[in-house]
Amino acid sequence: NAGVMQNPRHLVRRRGQEARLRCSPMKGHSHVYWYRQLPEEGLKFMVYLQKENIIDESGMPKERFSAEFPKEGPSILRIQQVVRGDSAAYFCASSIGQGNEQFFGPGTRLTVL
Amino acid sequence: GESVGLHLPTLSVQEGDNSIINCAYSNSASDYFIWYKQESGKGPQFIIDIRSNMDKRQGQRVTVLLNKTVKHLSLQIAATQPGDSAVYFCAENYPGGTSYGKLTFGQGTILTVHP
Numbered sequence: 524n525a526g527v528m529q530n531p532r533h534l535v536r537r538r539g540q541e542a543r544l545r546c547s548p549m550k551g552h553s554h555v556y557w558y559r560q561l562p563e564e565g566l567k568f569m570v571y572l573q574k575e576n577i578i579d580e581s582g583m584p585k586e587r588f589s590a591e592f593p594k595e596g597p598s599i600l601r602i603q604q605v606v607r608g609d610s611a612a613y614f615c616a617s618s619i620g621q622g623n624e625q626f627f628g629p630g631t632r633l634t635v636l
Numbered sequence: 637g638e639s640v641g642l643h644l645p646t647l648s649v650q651e652g653d654n655s656i657i658n659c660a661y662s663n664s665a666s667d668y669f670i671w672y673k674q675e676s677g678k679g680p681q682f683i684i685d686i687r688s689n690m691d692k693r694q695g696q697r698v699t700v701l702l703n704k705t706v707k708h709l710s711l712q713i714a715a716t717q718p719g720d721s722a723v724y725f726c727a728e729n730y731p732g733g734t735s736y737g738k739l740t741f742g743q744g745t746i747l748t749v750h751p
Contacts, residue, residue, distance in 0.1 A: 527679075556738060563744075564744070565742055565743050566680065566725070566741045567741070568738040571737045579737060579738055581738075582738070622729060622737060624685060625670075625682075627672075627679035627681070627682075628679050629679045630679050
């Protein structure tokens with residue numbers, strides 16, 4: 524029973540490029556959450572999605588960031604025109620329902636040069 | 637504001653000792669609390685959770701205590717082992733429309749266990 528999968532594990536981008544982070548939830552889970560973690564800090568909520576719907580995007584920056592969870596395929600977190608401040612670890616979690624235990628993936632570590 | 641914080645950023649213990657990690661939360665409406673363990677380079681790993689209708693819950697070598705009066709949460713690890721060395725985060729979840737789902741994490745406590 525595979526857990527939450529994220530890829531790539533490490534991503535290097537130059538300023539101005541686009542970053543695409545992918546997350547496949549655990550089997551049977553239809554709720555996906557994205558969090559960002561800066562070095563030596565806790566995780567900060569970004570966005571909560573269900574299939575084809577954004578439920579809560581209160582933690583998403585207003586510009587350059589977008590997320591989707593299509594009917595088929597993984598959830599995608601997209602960062603356009605990356606800047607150095609976007610360098611962080613991005614974690615995806617999934618749950619079977621709202622308010623249930625969230626299982627985390629291994630994260631994608633984004634480095635912006 | 638809504639926040640979850642930790643009293644001690646670092647904790648060093650000897651192998652075999654019991655460890656206690658504390659957490660304060662500010663949202664009295666929170667009804668679900670979770671402790672996560674995060675090892676270097678990995679994602680958070682679920683340890684134990686507790687809902688607000690309980691004040692204590694036990695797992696294997698771990699116990700979570702919830703004091704709603706003072707909005708305090710603690711994680712107790714019995715007979716701490718070197719493999720317990722990691723960063724420990726508490727997280728809270730509170731009901732209220734679409735917000736019920738996102739977790740609010742504390743800063744984290746670094747636990748170091750010396751053999």
